[in-house]
Structures are given as C-alpha cells and as structure tokens.
Amino acid sequence: MNCAPLFHGINIKLMKCGGITAALRMIKTARENNLLLMAGCMTESTVGISALTQLAPLLDFIDSDGSLLLAKDIARGVSFDYGEIIFPELNGSGVVLNSK
Numbered sequence: 001m002n003c004a005p006l007f008h009g010i011n012i013k014l015m016k017c018g019g020i021t022a023a024l025r026m027i028k029t030a031r032e033n034n035l036l037l038m039a040g041c042m043t044e045s046t047v048g049i050s051a052l053t054q055l056a057p058l059l060d061f062i063d064s065d066g067s068l069l070l071a072k073d074i075a076r077g078v079s080f081d082y083g084e085i086i087f088p089e090l091n092g093s094g095v096v097l098n099s100k
Contacts, residue, residue, distance in 0.1 A: 009036030009060070014052050015044060027058050041066035050077035050093040053085050074098055 010030050012023050023039070030037050038061040041052055046067045056062050067073050068080070077095035079086045088094035 004033035004035060007035060009038060011038045011040050012055075013040050013042065015042055015048060020051060020054065023055060024058075027055070036060045038062065039064070043069045045070065046073050046075040046077040047093075047095050047097075050075075050095045053078045053087070054093060056085055 010026065012026050014020065014023055017023055017026060027037055037059045039052055039055055039059050040063040041049060044066045049064050049067045052064050053062070056064075064078075064085070065080075075095050075097050077088055077093060079088075088096075090096070
C-alpha cells in the first residue's frame, strides 16, 4: 500500500468490497499498515447489517444503523440497544427472514 502513510484509516463497506472475506483481507492489510478501521453501511436490511456486525471485534469504529432507516425490514437478526450490539442466539449471522 504505497498510499498508506497518507491516511489515518479506512472505511469498509461489505456491500461495496465483496463481502466478509474481502473485508477480512482489507482489515489484515490495514492493520499491517497501522491504519484505523471503520466499517460502515448503506441503507440496507438486517441481512447486511447482521453480516457487518460480525466484524465488530476487529474494528475501531462501526456505523451499522442502515436497517434502522427502513420503513419495513425483510429480516430479523442483530439488533441494537443504545449503541450496544445485541447478537441473536442463533447460528451463523442470526438472520431470519420475515414472513410475507
């Protein structure tokens, strides 16, 4: 990363980088270059937010409020309580699609 010395950190968006595997590669490279890490989101359902929050322990900052901006979400999964991430007691990302 030739440009790493010019920056303080990076912002990863799962929907733009290609998913969790690509994000993990970005996290590894950023840490090797002493960069701060933030993960953000777009306005997306709980499906995407639940995947994003799986990376929270590896990050310095996280912006994961995209699903809270939806009038109607397609799923249930990770939720929030005044900034605390509440992980469901289910396997995987904990996502369950809502019934139609």
